Amino acid sequence: MENDQITTAPSRLRAGFVGAGFMAEVHSRAARAAGAKIAGIASSSAASAARAKDRLGIEQAYASFQDLVEDETIDVIHVCTPNATHPTLTEAALAAGKHVVCEKPLATNVQDAAHLVELAATAGTVATVPFVYRFHxxxxxxxxxxxxxxxxxxxxxxxxxxxxxxxxxxxxxxxxxxxxxxxxxxxxxxxxxxxxxxxxxxxxxxxxxxxxxxxxxxxxxxxxxxxxxxxxxxxxxxxxxxxxxxxxxxxxxxxxxxxxxxxxxxxxxxxxxxxxxxxxxxxxxxxxxxxxxxxxxxxxxxxxxxxxxAGHPQGYQDAFNAFVADTYSAIDGDIRDGLPTFRDGLRAAVLTESIIESSKCDEWVDVPHVKELEGVQ
Structure with missing residues (x-):
């Protein structure tokens, strides 16, 4: 059936996850549905990772994120940790040549988000942010x-x-x-x-x-x-x-x-x-x-x-599955319409800072275009 390509990745990618909360559960289900091998997880501690390994049916628990990112057999890393940790973890994953799916917000400020956009472009890897409601x-x-x-x-x-x-x-x-x-x-x-x-x-x-x-x-x-x-x-x-x-x-x-x-x-x-x-x-x-x-x-x-x-309801997890499947297809060279990338994560950071500024100064604020921020560090 033609629609099978939505939920099955063309190749058997090995996916690693950092973070062991609700979003890691959602990401791991989507990765499994997309045909990936649920290969490894790291968390705030080795004990947390071990518990998540058993709960989520993941192949291996790593003692640290550094151990996960240094494993050459891992193809793609899903960053599912608290917001402030995203830039450091994502930068390390990109430096290791990994494809990255980073939970939103990509970063808690525009400068860090713009830096990650540039790093992803330099690395030449697929880097996406789960704005998954696009996939309904x-x-x-x-x-x-x-x-x-x-x-x-x-x-x-x-x-x-x-x-x-x-x-x-x-x-x-x-x-x-x-x-x-x-x-x-x-x-x-x-x-x-x-x-x-x-x-x-x-x-x-x-x-x-x-x-x-x-x-x-x-x-x-x-x-x-x-x-x-x-x-x-x-x-x-x-x-x-x-x-x-x-x-x-x-x-x-x-x-x-x-x-x-x-x-x-x-x-x-x-x-x-x-x-x-x-x-x-x-x-x-x-x-x-x-x-x-x-x-x-x-x-x-x-x-x-x-x-x-028709008549068989689809919902949030289906949308998330489709986002991850399209991310994995992009890793295999098939880039599909509407895939949200790090540039969309930067756009969200720009809008967030504009909203904060407007609220603080009680005035209209012009929203910068993402193109104006390329190369910002």
Missing amino acids: PMVREARERIASGQTGRISTIQGSYLQDWLLSRDDDNWRVDAAVGGPSRAFADIGSHLCDLIEFVSGDRITRVGALSRTLFSGRANHKDVQTEDLVVAVFATENGTVGNLLVSQVAPGRKNRLLIEIAGSESTVQFDQEAPETLWLGKRVGSQLLVRDPDALSPEAARLSVLP
Whole structure:
């Protein structure tokens, strides 16, 4: 079946993982689905790596990341550790000639992200960041409808990404700590996904932002001086003159992972809701419709990512599997449309710093273009 190529890599890559938390579980499942050998894992300690080896069914636990990166049999390394560690680990992996999948944010500042982009280009290896919501089939359908002109001239964009896992003062996590998670939390963590999806689907770039942020709890269970934000609201303008707004919150009761984008054009509106990923709402002045995922009725890229027949729901892990499969295909020389690279990770860092700056100075901020940052160290 043609769609088999989405979930099976052309060759038997040997994948290594650093980090032993939830994202390592997601990455390892995706790597296994893509046909890789789940070869090794390193973590914060040898004991942590050993536990993860058994839990995730990985071939070998390494005493340290250095041991993992020096193993010449490892082809690709997945970096699934706290944010502040990403640049050091990724740089070491690139220096060792490894292909790299680095969790977002790629780095907690633009300078480090730009440096990693340059290192990856010099190494000539595949280097990707899991902006995996791009890999929902109905996201690709929305993108194609806008690119082909079916929606008409775009006038407005609305977006939100809402969660409630940090709703209470008693809720806590390492991401709350700016020294570990970076100076931005809610926006860097989930707002980066939202903006990536807005730009990917619309084919446009955010050029100006006006933002406000709020930290509801100055202290949490294990962190007494919280400096990172719980929510961000922003208005923006794009390169093509579109205007929009976005809301990002990790303190929205009842919202578990509600990422929604709505793009309005002169002919129709397209709306995608990540918590209902099998559908795309097409708004029209007369005769709005709910388009349900059906490979036989979708654009080629949307159909390619539809690995299950209509009526058999696909979700987050399927999207992650497709991202890793496309990463591994790129390693084998087959670069497919929409693969998010380190340059997309740099773009997220640029947007994050622009949002932080706007919120602090209470003014509009111009968002630099990534091309202006090439070679920054």
